[in-house]
Amino acid sequence: MHLTLTVNGERHDAEGVAGTESLLYVLRQRLGLYGAKNACEQGQCGSCSVHLDGVLVCACLVPAPQAHGRSVETVEGLAGEDGPHPVQEAFLACGAVQCGFCTPGMLKAAEDLLRRCPDPGEAEIKDALAGNLCRCTGYRHILEAVRLAAARTRAPESRP
Amino acid sequence: MSAETETPRPMDFLLPERLDEALEAMAARAGTVPVAGGTDVMVRLGTGHERPAAAVDLTRIVCLSRWERTAGGIRLGATVPYTRIAGELAAPLPGLAAAARTVGSRQIRNRGTVGGALGTASPTGDVHPMLLACGAEVELVSVRGARRVPVRDFYTGPGRTVRAPDELIRAVRVPEAEGPQAYAKAGRRGAVVMATCSFAVALWPSRAWVGTGIGSAAPVPRPAPEAEQFVARELGELRLWQTRGPLPDDVLARFGELAAAATAPADDVRGSSAYRRHAVAVLARRTLGRVWDDYRAHRRTEGEPCT
Ligand code: FES
Ligand code: FES
Numbered sequence: 001m002h003l004t005l006t007v008n009g010e011r012h013d014a015e016g017v018a019g020t021e022s023l024l025y026v027l028r029q030r031l032g033l034y035g036a037k038n039a040c041e042q043g044q045c046g047s048c049s050v051h052l053d054g055v056l057v058c059a060c061l062v063p064a065p066q067a068h069g070r071s072v073e074t075v076e077g078l079a080g081e082d083g084p085h086p087v088q089e090a091f092l093a094c095g096a097v098q099c100g101f102c103t104p105g106m107l108k109a110a111e112d113l114l115r116r117c118p119d120p121g122e123a124e125i126k127d128a129l130a131g132n133l134c135r136c137t138g139y140r141h142i143l144e145a146v147r148l149a150a151a152r153t154r155a156p157e158s159r160p
Numbered sequence: 161m162s163a164e165t166e167t168p169r170p171m172d173f174l175l176p177e178r179l180d181e182a183l184e185a186m187a188a189r190a191g192t193v194p195v196a197g198g199t200d201v202m203v204r205l206g207t208g209h210e211r212p213a214a215a216v217d218l219t220r221i222v223c224l225s226r227w228e229r230t231a232g233g234i235r236l237g238a239t240v241p242y243t244r245i246a247g248e249l250a251a252p253l254p255g256l257a258a259a260a261r262t263v264g265s266r267q268i269r270n271r272g273t274v275g276g277a278l279g280t281a282s283p284t285g286d287v288h289p290m291l292l293a294c295g296a297e298v299e300l301v302s303v304r305g306a307r308r309v310p311v312r313d314f315y316t317g318p319g320r321t322v323r324a325p326d327e328l329i330r331a332v333r334v335p336e337a338e339g340p341q342a343y344a345k346a347g348r349r350g351a352v353v354m355a356t357c358s359f360a361v362a363l364w365p366s367r368a369w370v371g372t373g374i375g376s377a378a379p380v381p382r383p384a385p386e387a388e389q390f391v392a393r394e395l396g397e398l399r400l401w402q403t404r405g406p407l408p409d410d411v412l413a414r415f416g417e418l419a420a421a422a423t424a425p426a427d428d429v430r431g432s433s434a435y436r437r438h439a440v441a442v443l444a445r446r447t448l449g450r451v452w453d454d455y456r457a458h459r460r461t462e463g464e465p466c467t
Contacts, residue, residue: 001173018171019171019172019173019214020171020205022206024200030267034171035381039205041202041206042203042206043199043202043203043264043267043268044352046265046267050266052451055270055271056267056270057267057271058199058268058271058457060202060206061197061198061199061202061203061268061271062198062202062271063173063195063198063202063215063217065173065175065217066175066195066198066217068175081338099461109267112266127266127351128266128267128351130350130351131264131265131266131267131351131352132265144395150431151203
């Protein structure tokens with residue numbers, strides 16, 4: 001089928017998309033957006049997290065045809081004109097990245113949390129990241145980064 | 161299937177906006193698979209276990225994505241995702257909202273639906289025990305007409321239900337809570353993993369009834385009828401619905417034993433059958449104790465965090 005979707009504000013078209021393809025496959029293999037990572041393809045690791053019409057989803061579990069006419073936001077869209085997104089800055093500041101494989105999904109999950117809940121408590125942070133698996137860091141620095149990003153988002157003047 | 165290396169095989173994917181179009185598609189080709197959140201279907205497609213000729217997207221059909229209050233309770237559209245159930249229905253359906261909060265992860269709850277869980281009918285699904293404990297009814301619809309099936313008669317085997325191949329699950333009707341309800345599950349961690357076993361309990365004071373549901377401890381989600389009858393009898397004889405007196409320990413223990421006796425658990429990677437039987441007894445005793453304490457204190461139970 002023919003697929004039209006908006007990714008990070010830009011319209012994309014793809015031809016000959018099969019019904020069994022996932023949104024993740026379309027993003028990576030057809031549109032060359034390699035930010036969302038492919039690991040389990042079962043919804044268990046969160047490496048492929050993106051927003052679909054503003055809702056955080058595992059792109060590996062979204063049948064590509066369902067994304068027809070819809071709007072997708074990936075990690076590539078996080079940074080703006082004026083530099084990295086606060087969650088990206090916080091991940092760097094806290095050393096929350098080792099191999100980086102989980103990072104795009106973690107950033108999207110953290111961004112999603114701050115959209116919904118600007119002043120998250122510990123339980124809310126853990127719940128928001130519960131679907132994102134990190135193979136390296138042990139999570140401590142990631143949790144710290146989310147706390148820092150939340151604090152900076154609430155008080156932007158404290159940003160570096 | 162690795163999305164990086166294999167060309168996916170052809171499968172028609174229909175995107176109807178009206179229910180009657182979806183029903184016609186279901187009737188037109190045997191084995192057409194309805195898809196809402198994709199959280200189960202995409203995994204089955206990915207493992208190559210399922211190779212349907214066609215799939216029908218249900219997420220564009222607005223009437224399936226709404227819930228409404230009816231005389232009998234809440235009529236929950238098949239494609240309302242768990243996040244919305246947890247956020248919007250915690251007052252009328254506290255037990256179902258609590259169960260919805262324990263599903264997978266935020267990403268999964270944003271997409272997964274009760275209609276999908278009923279269609280998949282995995283014995284491990286988190287919402288089945290509470291649907292059983294509430295005496296919910298499933299609305300099925302096809303080009304041939306509509307029917308309602310009590311959820312207790314809905315599951316016929318692992319992954320199998322009374323749904324005919326051309327039928328869609330349109331909604332599930334859940335009576336509004338009259339008293340405390342609780343859901344608890346045992347598992348290796350709180351998020352993402354499937355429950356090793358689970359238990360739901362709901363108090364129905366107007367009918368002097370205690371509803372139950374067991375997950376992951378039999379080929380199908382099932383209630384514990386003997387435990388229900390036993391506790392209803394005890395509460396009646398001791399006049400506890402009226403006095404709101406404490407539930408004796410031996411009644412709680414016996415309730416747990418009868419709940420465990422209602423299981424037919426398997427041995428698998430998540431746990432042995434002996435463990436499951438034991439854990440169901442513990443969860444049953446604990447959840448009934450909790451809802452009863454809340455009933456005595458005129459509180460509603462919001463469910464229990466995962467163990
Ligand atoms: S690749 Fe999608 S959740 Fe793991
Ligand atoms: S940094 Fe390596 S998986 Fe998280």
